[in-house]
Amino acid sequence: MKNVENRNRKFLGSFIDISSLGVIGILLVLITLLAIFVPGHNFIRPDNIKNLLSYGAEFAIIVLGAGLLMIAGEFDLSVGSVLAFCSFVFVKLFSLGINPFLVAIITLICGAVIGMINGLITTKGRILSFVATLGTMMFWRGITVMASGGAMMPSDTSEFKFFTSVFIGEIGKIFQSQVLWLILFAVILGFILHRHKFGNWVFSTGDNERAARSMAINTDRVKIICFVIVGLLVAFAAIIQTVRLAAFSSRSGTGLELEVVAAAVVGGTSLRGGKGNMLGIFIGAFIIVIIKNAFVLARLPYEWTYIAFALMIMFSVLLDLLIENSRKKVV
Amino acid sequence: MSSNESNPNTKELLKMTGIHKYFGKVHSLINVDFKIDEGENVGLVGDNGAGKSTLIKVISGYHRAEKGKIYFKGKEVKISSPKDSRALGIETVYQDQALAPDLSISRNIFMGREPVVALGFLKKKVMDEESMDALKNMGLYLKSPNITISTLSGGERQGVAIARALHFKAKLVILDEPTASLSVKEVREVLEFVNQLKRKGIAVIFITHNLHHIFSIADRIVVLSHGEKLADIKKKDTNVDDLSELIIRGTIG
Ligand SMILES: Nc1ncnc2c1ncn2[C@@H]1O[C@H](COP(=O)(O)OP(=O)(O)OP(=O)(O)O)[C@@H](O)[C@H]1O
Ligand SMILES: [Mg+2]
Numbered sequence: 001m002k003n004v005e006n007r008n009r010k011f012l013g014s015f016i017d018i019s020s021l022g023v024i025g026i027l028l029v030l031i032t033l034l035a036i037f038v039p040g041h042n043f044i045r046p047d048n049i050k051n052l053l054s055y056g057a058e059f060a061i062i063v064l065g066a067g068l069l070m071i072a073g074e075f076d077l078s079v080g081s082v083l084a085f086c087s088f089v090f091v092k093l094f095s096l097g098i099n100p101f102l103v104a105i106i107t108l109i110c111g112a113v114i115g116m117i118n119g120l121i122t123t124k125g126r127i128l129s130f131v132a133t134l135g136t137m138m139f140w141r142g143i144t145v146m147a148s149g150g151a152m153m154p155s156d157t158s159e160f161k162f163f164t165s166v167f168i169g170e171i172g173k174i175f176q177s178q179v180l181w182l183i184l185f186a187v188i189l190g191f192i193l194h195r196h197k198f199g200n201w202v203f204s205t206g207d208n209e210r211a212a213r214s215m216a217i218n219t220d221r222v223k224i225i226c227f228v229i230v231g232l233l234v235a236f237a238a239i240i241q242t243v244r245l246a247a248f249s250s251r252s253g254t255g256l257e258l259e260v261v262a263a264a265v266v267g268g269t270s271l272r273g274g275k276g277n278m279l280g281i282f283i284g285a286f287i288i289v290i291i292k293n294a295f296v297l298a299r300l301p302y303e304w305t306y307i308a309f310a311l312m313i314m315f316s317v318l319l320d321l322l323i324e325n326s327r328k329k330v331v
Numbered sequence: 332m333s334s335n336e337s338n339p340n341t342k343e344l345l346k347m348t349g350i351h352k353y354f355g356k357v358h359s360l361i362n363v364d365f366k367i368d369e370g371e372n373v374g375l376v377g378d379n380g381a382g383k384s385t386l387i388k389v390i391s392g393y394h395r396a397e398k399g400k401i402y403f404k405g406k407e408v409k410i411s412s413p414k415d416s417r418a419l420g421i422e423t424v425y426q427d428q429a430l431a432p433d434l435s436i437s438r439n440i441f442m443g444r445e446p447v448v449a450l451g452f453l454k455k456k457v458m459d460e461e462s463m464d465a466l467k468n469m470g471l472y473l474k475s476p477n478i479t480i481s482t483l484s485g486g487e488r489q490g491v492a493i494a495r496a497l498h499f500k501a502k503l504v505i506l507d508e509p510t511a512s513l514s515v516k517e518v519r520e521v522l523e524f525v526n527q528l529k530r531k532g533i534a535v536i537f538i539t540h541n542l543h544h545i546f547s548i549a550d551r552i553v554v555l556s557h558g559e560k561l562a563d564i565k566k567k568d569t570n571v572d573d574l575s576e577l578i579i580r581g582t583i584g
Binding site for chain 2: 191195196197198199200201203204207208210211212213214215216217270274275
């Protein structure tokens with residue numbers, strides 16, 4: 001059995017972990033079931049798929065970063081608040097008449113700096129990232145609500161045609177440019193995680209931090225860089241979301257932290273760090289998005305999605321434990 | 332170059348003098364002198380909390396001593412990080428801390444020292460091939476460099492960690508309780524790995540609570556007690572019973 005596994009691994013390369021095949025299977029089954037059973041074929045209507053992909057891309061871009069960070073052994077619970085804050089920065093600066101590309105760059109820098117602050121508090125302040133980012137989650141939400149007065153703010157970038165099409169341009173009937181951005185980020189992060197030495201440091205740091213440190217890996221720096229990547233991706237998602245909705249809401253991104261962790265875990269990322277892969281994380285994000293979409297189509301109350309996510313996290317963790325235990329018994 | 336007085340034929344590799352280490356109010360190392368020659372095998376023993384791990388962590392750059400000097404090949408050196416000690420050719424194998432269990436053998440062997448092409452991308456093939464060579468060199472024949480450490484036995488894991496040290500041309504390998512929690516057969520494997528290091532002329536510091544293990548491989552034995560060096564004896568001048576009595580009593584007198 002081990003031989004088969006090894007051969008498969010060689011064939012697929014370390015790029016695609018064998019375990020992500022199961023996740024792909026779940027996604028396909030889910031899509032098939034929804035395509036067949038959702039009344040009126042609403043699930044596979046082009047406008048629903050377009051919706052799913054445009055929201056899914058924003059969500060998945062954040063999950064890519066959060067998953068990377070989880071592999072390094074840390075969490076970022078502040079992603080939802082930072083999403084709202086970055087949207088606010090974008091909308092505010094845009095309303096001042098600054099060039100939108102410049103506004104986008106400033107927003108990205110904001111995200112990166114916020115990520116770095118999270119990283120510094122966690123590593124240099126020696127505070128569990130779970131706690132540290134719970135703090136920054138409340139902090140940035142508070143700042144955002146205060147600065148915006150809690151009001152919705154319209155923000156129409158459509159007169160800047162090129163700018164708008166870079167972020168949400170239509171490609172055919174269903175695709176929009178944010179999906180291309182997502183794929184670009186996934187491929188880059190996949191190469192970094194699985195083919196670059198930094199990826200090896202990320203895995204080592206999350207799997208056994210003391211070993212990594214005794215092998216002269218600067219684990220604090222590795223974690224800070226991962227936090228910065230999360231911040232950048234959240235800021236990017238904030239930009240496309242704001243451009244897509246042409247508005248800012250101080251409540252955007254509430255509850256996002258749970259969904260992000262659920263997506264990463266469903267995609268095969270270990271809550272204890274050291275394990276995971278980009279393809280799985282990518283698929284996991286879409287499983288969560290599709291389930292959310294299915295609840296909407298089925299007209300189920302929104303709160304039910306949380307119960308579903310909670311069950312999925314527990315199921316994934318249990319499955320992970322089972323696989324782990326059976327592997328130990330084989331030896 | 333060598334400042335070794337006692338035996339002009341062997342070269343001194345590492346010497347530490349007057350080492351003090353505090354953890355807050357705890358005085359974990361008290362004026363400790365320690366040395367090891369090239370190719371020598373020193374057993375480091377002592378009761379729980381005697382300061383063994385602390386001493387070797389000072390050598391490997393994990394801790395910094397508040398006082399004392401370290402010489403490597405006769406020259407004074409500052410070891411302030413694991414990077415510094417690695418640059419000198421000192422490799423430390425910590426029990427349960429040496430390897431990342433969910434990563435492959437080759438990713439572990441090259442952890443922190445990955446061979447890369449332009450832009451820092453990994454030379455996967457080189458990593459895999461050299462890992463297998465490094466393992467064979469230790470007499471370890473494993474199926475693939477891509478299996479994860481968690482599927483290996485305890486003895487094999489120590490073998491991988493020691494193979495890694497060897498592959499990077501270590502001059503001094505430090506093993507902190509490499510035989511703890513291993514089966515009898517695995518212990519024999521690990522002791523055989525250590526003997527291989529010795530045959531290759533690599534100096535070894537070996538920490539254990541099992542004096543029989545020490546006696547089967549060490550040239551010299553250093554005893555620590557409550558942070559102080561209690562004894563520094565050639566193996567041929569002592570025996571297991573005397574030594575264990577010494578450790579239990581905790582004083583020479
Ligand atoms: N990081 C630390 N912080 C505080 N105190 C420490 C630390 N590391 C070691 N100590 C203390 O220093 C003393 C020596 O510990 P050390 O780990 O070196 O002992 P040891 O000889 O390796 O023991 P053992 O055989 O149990 O591994 C102990 O009193 C211990 O509590
Ligand atoms: Mg110890």
